[in-house]
Amino acid sequence: MDNCIFCKIAAKIMPSEIVYEDDTLLAFKDINPAAPVHLLVIPKQHIGTLSDCGSADAGLLAQMLLLAPKLAKEFGCALTNDANNGLTGGYRTMINTGPDGGQEVYHLHLHVIGGPRPWRGRR
Ligand code: AMP
Numbered sequence: 457m458d459n460c461i462f463c464k465i466a467a468k469i470m471p472s473e474i475v476y477e478d479d480t481l482l483a484f485k486d487i488n489p490a491a492p493v494h495l496l497v498i499p500k501q502h503i504g505t506l507s508d509c510g511s512a513d514a515g516l517l518a519q520m521l522l523l524a525p526k527l528a529k530e531f532g533c534a535l536t537n538d539a540n541n542g543l544t545g546g547y548r549t550m551i552n553t554g555p556d557g558g559q560e561v562y563h564l565h566l567h568v569i570g571g572p573r574p575w576r577g578r579r
């Protein structure tokens with residue numbers, strides 16, 4: 457897609473802070489982070505929205521979602537549970553879809569948001 461900024465990031469025509477890459481996915485830092493950790497996971501292939509996905513994309517969506525806890529661990533916001541402190545850490549995973557969903561970039565992306573609170577303007 458010629459005019460898609462995330463396709464340009466995937467093609468490395470546009471710079472980004474890449475934190476993960478494999479054959480199908482790319483993850484990079486959000487340029488306007490809402491929290492201490494704010495990463496975006498995208499398919500390299502252009503898909504506009506979650507609503508454009510079908511059963512053929514089930515594996516891709518699973519890969520995107522399952523990358524989140526790995527990135528969270530790498531970036532220090534894994535969910536942990538120990539006898540002394542109970543549940544700590546954790547992160548938010550979010551896919552915004554369409555105008556009412558608050559989607560600004562029409563290339564499917566999964567937000568992975570975490571780190572010590574408070575976070576900017578979000579609960
Ligand atoms: P959404 O509202 O779900 O479409 O989120 C789009 C996200 O992309 C926002 O959090 C933006 O800050 C982020 N974003 C936009 N352009 C870039 C870019 N060039 N590099 C990294 N993140 C970006």
Ligand code: ZN
Binds near residue numbers: 460501502562563
């Ligand atoms: Zn795209």
